[in-house]
Amino acid sequence: xxxxxxxPRHKITKRGQNVTFRCDPISEHNRLYWxxxxxxxxxxxxxxxxxxxxxxxxxxxxxxxxxxxPKGSFxxxxxQRTEQGDSAMYLCASSQTETKAxxxxxxxxxxVL
Amino acid sequence: xxxxxxPNSMExxxxxxxxxxxxxxxxxxxxxxxxxxxxxxxxxxxxxxxLTSNVNNRMASLAIAEDRKSSTLILHRATLxxxxxxxxxxxxxxxxxxxxLIWGAGTKLIIKP
Numbered sequence: 555x556x557x558x559x560x561x562p563r564h565k566i567t568k569r570g571q572n573v574t575f576r577c578d579p580i581s582e583h584n585r586l587y588w589x590x591x592x593x594x595x596x597x598x599x600x601x602x603x604x605x606x607x608x609x610x611x612x613x614x615x616x617x618x619x620x621x622x623x624p625k626g627s628f629x630x631x632x633x634q635r636t637e638q639g640d641s642a643m644y645l646c647a648s649s650q651t652e653t654k655a656x657x658x659x660x661x662x663x664x665x666v667l
Numbered sequence: 668x669x670x671x672x673x674p675n676s677m678e679x680x681x682x683x684x685x686x687x688x689x690x691x692x693x694x695x696x697x698x699x700x701x702x703x704x705x706x707x708x709x710x711x712x713x714x715x716x717x718l719t720s721n722v723n724n725r726m727a728s729l730a731i732a733e734d735r736k737s738s739t740l741i742l743h744r745a746t747l748x749x750x751x752x753x754x755x756x757x758x759x760x761x762x763x764x765x766x767x768l769i770w771g772a773g774t775k776l777i778i779k780p
Binding site: 558 | 701709710711712713716746754756758767768770771772773
């Protein structure tokens, strides 16, 4: 299967701990997006990469959140000093160009206790 | 921000056509209309998109009003596997925000056997 993959699928952590999620996009896609989704809501944009360059970050993305995409392939999203409000589904998507459809991974569900 | 308005939920019978409405009265001339759907416990899935003309693909049809202030996603023959949350989204033009997708809460489609 050559779709978008995310790891882990589920993560339970204690408040104050750091967590890191990984996203592997479709191989020929140079655009990569991170979203957050809470129950009953649509996905909320977090950040966007074109190759290895992080081109945009949402104003909602606090300084506890950082994302990287070394070498323009896979990407990681790290949350430092997690809070209960960070509990959500974190979705990764990739696209071939900025105007093409975005293809989503299955998401990483985070629960902060 | 350009936004869309959709009914919270709709019901339809299996093997009948489904028409999912979306209002986007603040759409600008270069904003594309995208539809995605999300099955339970999965990431969103691209369905279709268009600018001005009606569009068809293997999954659905998109009918866009002449003034572009509304659109309708048409599933020609719904199956139980089409039960999902359907999102009508505006993809902002490059002058606004890097082709960002602005998501609403979507329409939960319930298919009755």
